[in-house]
Amino acid sequence: MKSQKLLFGFMPSSLVWGYIAIAIFMAGDGFEAAFLSKFITDMGFSEAQSGLVFTIYGLMVAISAWCSGVVAEIITPQKAMFIGFILWSVMHVCFMIFGIGMGSYPLMVICYGIRGFGYPLFLYSFVILIIQNVDKSKVSTAMGWFWAAYSIGFGVLGGFLPGYINPIIGEYNTLWMALGWVVVGGLISLIALRNVKTDISKEKLSLKKKTEELSRAITILFSNKHIFMSALVRIINTTPIFGFAVVMPWLLVGKNVTDHGLGFTKTEWQNIWTVFMFVTIFTNVMWGILGDYIGWLRQARWFGCIGGAIACFLFYYIPITFGHNYWMVMIPAVLFGFTVAAFVPMTAVFAALEPHHQGAAISIYNLSAGLSNFVGPGIATIMVPLFGIIGAIWCYVGLYIFAAILTLFIKVDQPR
Template sequence: MTEHSMIIQQGIWARLGLPRELCWGFFGIFLFITGATIEQSWLASLLQHRGFDAVHISLLSSVFGLCVALVSWFSGIGAGVLGLRRLMWVATLIYFIGSVPFIGWALPQGHYPLMVASYALRGVAYPLFAYSFLVWVNQRCEPGILGRAVSWFWIAFGVGMTIVGPWYSGVMLPVIGETATLLSGFVFVVLGAFCALVLNRDRPQWQHEGRLGTALAEGLLVLVREPKMRLAVIVKTINDIGKFSLVILMPVYLPRFGFSIAQWLGIWGLVNVVNIFANYFFGWLGDTIGWRKTVVWFSGTLCGLAMLAVCYAPVWFGNSETALFMALVLYAIGLGAFGPLSALIPSLLPHNKGAAISCLNLGSGLSNFVGPLIVTLCVVPLGVEGTLWVIAILYFAASLLSVPLTLPEEG
């Protein structure tokens, strides 16, 4: 570890996993994600009201997710060749290039092909920005606080996407409408980039000479050579499939039992407050008892049970906000238990962390693709209930697949 990286571990904030030199970066991630994903909790409902069916909606989300997955994988590799700051500035530019046609033409006119293309381009921005910063965190923080540090990353990410974004949308949609709400996301994105790249004066040093093509090839070869990396990508992919499925399924499923979209947005935002505390708790627990043990014992187990609870809470208790809230709280806690993966996976290949982080980011991005894809493939033949069962089974499998993810020093 370099002298510089040792210096920033000192102090009370560093011991909490939040090095002072990176604080503006974490705050920038929160703001950028809030603006870049401001529509994710209500876009499916909007499209449904405008006449698009569940298949078209989930296909749009799947294409969006596939682009997110590819760029997420690229961010870990490209960071070492092109530089972290450069990638994050490019991400900011791409956000506006994709957002302007999506908001200004495709969505108002209901032009589906342009909607798919522009929304996919817009979707490239946030993983490139956020996961480049995750590389930054892994570079700067020593192993003793890494679990907590990456938990702060996911807290900033989650607060923006699943708490402030839905809450802000719930307040602004009735007042200024969908288009103006989407446009207001531009302000969050600009402020986020300013905080993470201007106010944040830390200079990442993990950059090396090399060709991009060679680095991309190495990123693919590591998946061929390292069985643990393949397992890690699968587990990380399963991590968020529920989150990206629920935002499509619940606006369609819950109205059957008398829930309004406003109720869903309120519950979803409140539940994710719990996830903030769960993220940090499991980050601390992972640093204490081991990252792998934390993931194996708690993550998929709790999330799988939660999917079944979400499925049957409205059936058994009707329009009970309390029952639905408790089911989703269990899910938020389980999601927090996946947090140590962001420390575990890069540590599986200490000699090639760039490629390992690209695998981590690939799994994170694939969740955006696989979650909606599961809905696309399952919702017609199996219904919403059957789809939730499929997701639950995958979560249970994730806990089992995490067992072989031992660190090199563990054998």
């Protein structure tokens, strides 16, 4: 099933439009990332209520992400992507009409939460296509391009455009605009990926065998300790990203019971967020290539974990020290963009640890990535009322140090 047709020697040529679809789809999904938490509090809800919306959403993302790898194998990645696309679109409409539109907090939680099932099915099913079509020695590089496409969409387009669109059409209408981007990305994937090679052997399995394969996405955590430790590292990888999307607007823009805003405008914060994500476009590709030479886990340990701990520390203490200094806050944003991308080879680690059950291994990878959507805001929801924003920041720093220690105990054979 592996195809050696690689554009420029590293990008799978048959999947190019898939990368483009990911970028466009995730742009729509990322429209609200930098302003929705503040928008909800501006509606009159508390920060704890706003944090809970994201926490429930993150939990649903984690469940969907866990299922996506095996589901993509047993029904084909293309079908799984279609289901994710439709689910996201329908529930976003419900969230806008019945949640935000009616000002109903319970419906906001329910609709936004269910919408969380959509994007992981779309996003991570594409990872299975990559695994099935790329030689294992090039998986890290191909995944670097995958996360670059994600960054272009979720971070750059999804972060940059709302900062300039919001003042013109308002945040509510900006949220509606997100639907258009998702629809375009979804349609591109349906058309462009329909003939891409995929392993259909598991699609023909009996219902009993498919159930067994799905259950392996749980049991593999207990049967392979290296998968378990790798899962913890992958959770920690992007936990601060989703945590910062919640807490940093409170610190930089608004006021709350524990901290005072530092005078930044919403547009300034969204530009800082965009710069961070813009940097990851290039660093995802860079670390994807370097990981095949430096060593997957060595790179994640020193540049991802230790570097990430330093970046989190500076992301809080630089604005606290220098106040409303737009360009100084760009420094930790750029540094964080370098460090968070150093975990790109973790996909290759998971696949190499379970070469005969790659769908189950990638499901655990996806679960871990999804859990960071839950853990990041969850830490903010718990820590900020108790210890302030500084408590949440130090929690993120501590997690990165813990992840660095874990990488010392993971054993994986890297091709080369």
